[in-house]
Each structure stands twice: as structure tokens, then as C-alpha cells.
Amino acid sequence: MSAFDPHAEQQPETIGRALRRRPLARKKLSDMVEEELEQMIRRREFAEGEQLPSERELMSFFNVGRPSVREALAALKRKGLVQINNGERARVSRPSADTIINGLSGMAKDFLSRPGGIAHFEQLRLFFESSLVRHAAEHATDAQVERLATALELNSQSLDDNASFIRSDVEFHRVLAEIPGNPIFLTIHVALLDWLIAARPTVPEQELHEHNNVSYQQHIAIVDAIRRRDPDAAERALNTHLNSVFATWHAFEQSKKKRK
Secondary structure, X not given: OOOOOOOOOOOHHHHXXXXXXXXXXXXXXXXXXXXXXXXXXXXXXXXXXXEOOOHHHHHHHHOXXXXXXXXXXXXXXXXXXXXXXXXXOOEEOOOOHHHHHHHHHHHHHHHHOXXXXXXXXHHHHHHHHHHHHHHHHHHOOHHHHHHHHHHHHHHHHOOOOHHHHHHHHHHHHHHHHHOOOOHHXXXXXXXXHHHHXXXXXXXXXXXXXXXXXXXXXXXXXXXXXXXXXXXXXXXXXXXXXXXXXXXXXXXXXXXXXXXX
């Protein structure tokens, strides 16, 4: 027989060594309660909107203590399967796009804080919004284009107030994300902007005045291309805009590091 035979029966001492290296993990009581309740919810033994039994009833049913029940319910809440309000029994719900994104929020913020993290997220935003503007140029209704025009007007009214301009800027891009009518697109887009804005350096307002004017002019170019139903021009305008935004914030960040 060869030195290694995958079909050879393991000797008892070999099995023993392997088990010592890989001890079996014991499940916590709360994990078992969580799994059983999740299966009951997915089997629709508890309907959406229905309240679960009280903590005391769950303790008795599963023969566990209150901490195990509370940990299980907290885990189900993170999965979007229950809602918990103070003083009320947990109520069955269904996960939404927000549930998915909220679960990723902590990891996203950690990634953004790493070297190159913001650049990678800016690239993700560029890929995502390039598709959004092409879709808008090809499929946006007249009413949706008018909503973009309204957002553009808000841009022009807030050029001298940085906080207001940021809000109107976010609203402009939010309207773009709404055009496909896909709630997941909108949720992802809102989260992307929230994460990026929080990760960007703080910049004195007087230094942002020129940046706001440039962004506004670039928004005009995007809307004009969408009005003309020209997806290639809309994508070029969007790429110019987001690359300009990233370059501006990157320059502020480098300047801030040099001053330290």
C-alpha cells in the first residue's frame, strides 16, 4: 500500500489526534433558541405582524433562562425577523433592504477607515451611478426628469451654504437612484453616500465655495444629457462629476495631512 491512501481506514490513534486538534463546538442555549424560533417564523407558525409569546412563556417552552431568550430575540432583530419595542412582546417582521444594509454598516465603516478604503468606495459609487444615469437617459419619465430639475434648482439656491448644498447634492443623486423604481438600489445608494460623507475630512466652508459651484455646473451637464436622452453623454458627465468630487476631497485630505 502507498504511503498515502485516501481510502485507507484511519487508525484509532490517528482519529484521536485529529479530535484533539478539532474540538467540537458547543452551541449556546441562546443560539438554539434563536434557530428554533427562526425556523418557526419561516414555517409561518407565527405570521408576519403577529406577536411572539412573552419572554416568560418562551423561557418555559424552551426550558431556558431569561438571558438566553433575550439574546435569541436580539439576534432575530438583527436579522430583521422581529421588531422589539419597549414594554411590548416581540412582533414578527420580514427583512427589508434596510436590514441588509444596516448589517453591513459596521464593516463598511471599518473598511473605509483603512488606507485606500475611501478610494475603493468612490470607485464603487462611480460604477453604480454610471448605470443609474444611463438608465435615466433611456427610461426616465418626463415627471422624473422634472424631479431632477427641481433638485437642480435646490442646488442653485444653496451654493453659499455648505451644509444646505450637501443636503441638496445628496437629494439630487437620490432622485437618480429612485428612477429605476428598485428599493434596493435606493437603499444601497443612500448608505453609500452616508458612509462616504462620514468618512470624508472636515473642510472649512470658505474652501468649499468653488467646489460647490463646480459640482452644480456638473449636475447641469448630467441633467442636460438625460433630457437629450443621450446615455453616453450622461455617463461621461457623471464620470467627470464624481472623479472631480473625489479629486477635490482627496486634495483636501492630503493638504490636511501636510499641515499636521
